[in-house]
Amino acid sequence: MSFTLKINGTSHEVDVDDDTPLLWVLRDVLGMTGTKFGCGAALCGACTVHIDGAPTRSCITTIDTVGDSAITTIEAVGASPAGRHIQQAWLDLEVVQCGYCQSGQIMSAAALISDNKTPSDDDIDNAMSGNICRCGTYARIREAIKHAATAYAGEAK
Amino acid sequence: MLNNAMLNTYAPAQPASDTPAPGLSRRSFLTASLAAGGGLLLAVSLPRFVGEALAADGPFAPDAFIRIATDGTVTLVMPQVEMGQGIYTALPMLIAEELEIDLAGVRLEHAPPDGKLYTNPAIGFQVTGGSTSIRGFYEPLRKAGASARTMLVAAAAQMWGVDPASCDAAKGVVLHPASGRRATYGSLAEKAAAIPVPKEVALKPVDKFTLIGTPAKRLDVAGKVDGTATYGIDVKLPGLKVATVAACPVFGGKLKSVDDTEARAVKGVRQIVKIDDAVAVVADHMGAAKKGLAALKIEWDEGPNATLSTEEIVKQMAALATSGPAVDDKKVGDVAAAEAAAARTVKATYQMPFLAHATMEPLNCTVHVRPDSCEVWVGSQVLGRAQATAAEVTGLPAEKVTVHNHLLGGGFGRRLEVDSVTQAVKIAKQVDGPVKVVWTREEDIQHDIYRPYYYDQFAAGLDAQGKVTSFRHRVVGSSIVARWLPQAFANGLDFDAVDGAAGPYAFPNLHVDYVRHILPEGFVTGWWRGVGITHNAFIVEGFVDELAVESKADPVAFRRGLLANDARARGVLDLAAEKAGWGTTLPARTGRGIAVLFGFGTYMAQVADVEIGKDGAVKVRRIVCSVDCGVVVNPDTVKAQVQGGIVYGLSAALYGQITLKDGRVEQSNFDNYQALRIEEMPEIEVHIVDSREAPGGMGEPSTAGVAPAVVNAIFAATGQRLRQLPIDPDRLKGA
Secondary structure (H helix, E strand, O other), X not given: OEEEEEEOOEEEEEEOOOOOEHHHHHHHHOOOOOOOOOXXXXXXXXOEEEEOOEXXXXXXXXXXXXXXOEEEOOOOHHHOHHHHHHHHHHHXXXXXXXXXXXXXXXXXXXXXXXXXXXXXXXXXXXXXXXXXXXXXXXXXXXXXXXXXXXXXXXXXX | OOOOOOOOOOOOOOOHHHOOOOOOOOOOEEXXXXXXXXEEEEEEEEEOOOOHHHOOOOOEEEEEEEEEEOOOOEEEEEOOOOOOOOHHHHHHHHHHHHHOOOOOOOEEEEOOOOOOOOOOOOOOOOOOOOOOHHHHHHHHHHHHHHHHHHHHHHHHHHHHOOOHHHOEEEOOEEEEOOOOEEEEHHHHHHHHHOOOOOOOOOOOOHHHOOOOOOOOOOOOOHHHOOOOOOEHHHOOOOOOEEEEEEEOOOOOOEEEEEEOHHHHOOOOEEEEEEEOOEEEEEEOOHHHHHHHHHHOEEEEEOHHHOOOOHHHHHHHHHHHHHHOOOEEEEEEOXXXXXXXXXXXXXXXXXXXXXXXXXXXXXXXXXXXXXXXEEEEEEOOOOHHHHHHHHHHHHOOOHHHEEEEEOEOOOXXXXXXXXXXXXXXXXXXXXXXXXXXXXXXHHHHHHOOOEEOOEEEEEEEEEOOOOOEEEEEEEEEEOOHHXXXXXXXOEOOEOOOOOOOOOOOOOOOOEEEEEEEOOOOOOOOEOOOOOHHHHHHHHHHHHHHHHHXXXXXXXXXXXXXXXXXXXXXXXXXXXXXXXXXXOOOOOOOOEEEEEEEEEEOOXXXXXXEEEEEOOOOOEEEEEEEEEEEOOXXXXXXXXXXXXXXXHHHHHHHHHHOOEOEEOOEEXXXXXXXXXXXXXXXXXXXEEEEOOOOOOOOOOOOHHHHHHHHHHHHHHHHHHOOOOOEOOOOHHHHOOO
């Protein structure tokens, strides 16, 4: 079946089965490999994208459910103020190790601070619990989210 | 005994106590030639440190390249692979310190497989593992930088007709302060290539370092926050197909037959490929490949392991612990006499489970087989082995196999294996054009090469005052070394299985021995972050804690008494205890435990604070870690490695176990092979000892130290002594 997807502000036409997960359309059909495969079962968060701003696991989101929603991926998250602040905080606080999970971490974190510029530790736990990092960067992720949220809130004033 | 820091964890031809520190100070042999693009190409040759068996291709081998182009671009070819440990920053720091360049703007390239050029001096072939990168390259890469700088300065001095000693170098420029003349490295590159290589170069003393020891920003992370970094799984090629694979779920089993009628009907599926023990579905994209795989009707020949279970394996190991035959590792004094004279003998059995690695990036390998060549795109810790297996499977000579290395989405030892490369090449041989073979997470967990199960027995003699008079430790486990590095499997002893088997302690009477357990063919064990130290630190530190309790001694004071001859070990022990507030009163159902270890040339202690719920749930509140890893190259990376290693070790301590039933692995994904999540993250404090000692490895010690500290804290909180991992909350209910 043919689907028209709105990804990072651009329309893309793809011809795949309607139960194809969005992840594989992004990675293998459209070559947008920033979104990562980790588990295929919404258990690790590596494949997180935004669909109409909401953090969504693309590995279990079939293409027929996306409709004309706006999809944002790691390649374009820096275009939003929240995404840009998160990326900068990730660099400033040296969050990254192997980096493989960080696309998903950044997408979840950007969605969090776009809605909540003063996230508590509980808010961070709730927003980030679905994102596994085997390198163990969690402490720095937490600090970087706070750092980014503060910078974002300061800018918004 | 262990003060003699073992650089080479992989090659103790003799017991550690008899192994001299490998000769990193031996003279380097340097050669230079003009790079293809014009400019200075400097290769560093070093003697190898491992036995003759591994040095088949010559007594001296180059290790690393510095390239300086005429436009001033500095390119550093990284002999070690980046898997998150920060080596793509630390190795450039070593070179830049002596070369006198800014780190910013340096170009990094992955080294290709080339055992002559990129041998890891600490191990003896091209490998990233065992926390050896800094230890192996600390001196060679500084020498490389110093030699290149010396030649650039000589070129400038020759041009100006001045004494090289009257020139300085800084930030990529040679200066002649007396005349004010200056020349950039780029402008000097061609001239410098004609300068004879200095036979000897002086290296800066530690107190003159301006870059080493500073928290330099990582060079590999910009592309990791915007999706542009390329891991093996991200390879894009014209005409690339994607395949996913199912290997026989029973280890050692074979493919019998496949009905692929339905799979072929799936949109996007192009081909079904059968190999001896697996079947792959080749498709336009992974979604179609997975759907096709699910539609296959596969019949397996399960082979002889169809009834294999963990229980059976453990039963075999328990029997071996009694029957042997055991091979001696260390024998000090007279253990039998000491035990006969002891006031009390304490005995215990400890067990550790099989573990999977579960790197975030599932295993994958892209291969294009042509009649006369083969290309491989992969992220591997052992590039030469990746090349060799591709050559073997295709029948091509190794020089016809090109391996393109990539960033690794986690290694942890899993990418020290090339089983997935072998398999991908077998599949690619049947595919016209390039194919990317991607394992599902389920395949990744169920066809891992697992950390061995260990079954260890202790006996210790105590005198009437509670002093340890003898220490006996028998290790039972499969041998990784016998398979992975057979040259180093000497007289039946697996040096890794017994690494750290007496901890950092000096026991007056000591006996460590090893019994090899042989697993059924097809079920394979391998390296896992922290390797032998992770195994032995857990069980030795647990048992030593038991001895402290038996002796009615404070666990810190008790350990200090066993470390009388080891100031660095006492140093980290006391530092962690002090920073953690050892001895202060804790609330009910909370406890504090300590562990100390020496491994990878590094001393470390960890103090864990835990809280036990009424339901037995273990919450690790805080870890205070002290570390003496000698000279620190990048303190921020050291901290990151401590934090990350603790998370990896804690995930295993709380949740990690691979079990077998009917010859199959029972775990399959992150729901039943759990990883620590952000809300479970303890507060971690890292205290680094200021040291001028030779650098130790930092990729693994913290993984080793966390489980024993936590288990000892659980004992302090509940009185329950856990001698088996993972931690079983059922044993702590209401405790």
